[in-house]
Amino acid sequence: MKTLMGYIAGLLFGLGLGISGMTDPARVLGFLDLFGAWDPTLMFVLGGAVVTNFIGYRLVLRRKAPLYGSIFQLPTRQDLDIRLIGGSALFGIGWGLSGYCPGPAFASIAGLTLPLAAMLVAMVAGWYLAKAIPSRG
Amino acid sequence: MDWSSSLQGLAGGILIGLSATWLMATLGRIAGISGIIVNLITMRPKGDSAWRLTFLLGLISGPIVLMLLGGGLGNVAGGGVDVTGEVIGAPAGGVVLMLVAGLLVGVGTGLGSGCTSGHGVCGLARLSPRSLAATLTFLAAAILTVYVVRHMIGGGA
Numbered sequence: 001m002k003t004l005m006g007y008i009a010g011l012l013f014g015l016g017l018g019i020s021g022m023t024d025p026a027r028v029l030g031f032l033d034l035f036g037a038w039d040p041t042l043m044f045v046l047g048g049a050v051v052t053n054f055i056g057y058r059l060v061l062r063r064k065a066p067l068y069g070s071i072f073q074l075p076t077r078q079d080l081d082i083r084l085i086g087g088s089a090l091f092g093i094g095w096g097l098s099g100y101c102p103g104p105a106f107a108s109i110a111g112l113t114l115p116l117a118a119m120l121v122a123m124v125a126g127w128y129l130a131k132a133i134p135s136r137g
Numbered sequence: 138m139d140w141s142s143s144l145q146g147l148a149g150g151i152l153i154g155l156s157a158t159w160l161m162a163t164l165g166r167i168a169g170i171s172g173i174i175v176n177l178i179t180m181r182p183k184g185d186s187a188w189r190l191t192f193l194l195g196l197i198s199g200p201i202v203l204m205l206l207g208g209g210l211g212n213v214a215g216g217g218v219d220v221t222g223e224v225i226g227a228p229a230g231g232v233v234l235m236l237v238a239g240l241l242v243g244v245g246t247g248l249g250s251g252c253t254s255g256h257g258v259c260g261l262a263r264l265s266p267r268s269l270a271a272t273l274t275f276l277a278a279a280i281l282t283v284y285v286v287r288h289m290i291g292g293g294a
Contacts, residue, residue, distance in 0.1 A: 045150040084271055
C-alpha cells in the first residue's frame with residue numbers, strides 16, 4: 001500500500017509539473033530572467049503549491065499519525081548554517097544555467113536527450129560528492 | 138500578461154501542493170524530490186526504498202500521461218501545455234553546460250538538504266526558517282545567474 005501511495009504522490013507531482021509547463025526549461029528560465037521578457041508562470045506554480053500544501057498540512061498534521069506509517073517525519077532544525085546557504089547558492093547557479101531543478105529534470109526522462117542525461121548523471125555524482133563533504137560539528 | 142499560462146501554472150501548482158499533502162497524509166513524508174531520490178539511490182534507510190521508487194516512477198509517468206492525452210488537454214486547459222504543444226521542452230544547453238549545471242544542482246541540493254520542492258513547496262508551507270532562507274538564496278542565485286548569462290555575457294539569448 002505504501003508503494004501505491006508513493007506512486008500516486010509522484011503521479012500528481014509529475015502531472016502538476018507537466019500541466020504548469022515546468023518541464024520546459026525555457027519557461028523556468030523565463031521566470032528567472034527578471035530583466036528580460038519576464039514570464040510569471042513559476043510564481044503561480046510555487047504560490048499555488050505552497051498555499052495548497054499549507055492548508056493541507058494544517059489539516060493532515062492534526063492527526064496523530066499518517067495513514068500508512070507510525071509518525072510524521074518532519075525536519076526539526078531551525079538554525080541557519082553555511083552548508084544550507086552555500087549549498088542553496090550553488091544549487092541556484094546550476095538551476096539558472098540549465099532551467100532544471102531536480103523535479104522537472106527527472107520528470108522529463110520520457111523526453112530524454114543527451115544534455116538531459118548528462119545533467120542527471122552529473123546531479124547524481126553531485127549528490128555523492130555532497131555526502132563525502134563532512135559537516136562541521 | 139499571458140493569463141492562460143498563469144492559470145495552468147496555478148492548476149499545476151495546486152496538483153503539486155496536493156501531492157505534497159498526500160505524501161504527508163499517507164506516509165508522513167516530506168515531498169522533496171532531491172531527498173527522495175538521494176535516499177533511493179543510496180538505499181538509506183534500508184528497506185524504505187519501494188515507495189521512493191514508485192514515487193519516481195509516478196513523477197516520470199505524469200508528463201507521459203499528458204502526452205498520451207495529447208492536444209485534447211491543451212484545448213481543455215486553454216492555450217496548450219506550452220507554446221509548442223509539447224509537454225517536455227528541450228534542454229537549454231549542450232552536454233558540457235548540463236554537466237556543470239547538474240553537478241552544481243547535485244552538490245548544492247545535497248549540501249543544502251533540499252531543492253525547490255523540499256524547501257520551496259514543503260518547507261515554506263511549514264513556515265520553516267531554514268527553508269525560507271534556502272528558497273530566497275537559490276532564487277536569488279538563479280536570477281543572478283540568468284542575468285549574467287543572458288544580459289552580461291550573452292547579449293539577450
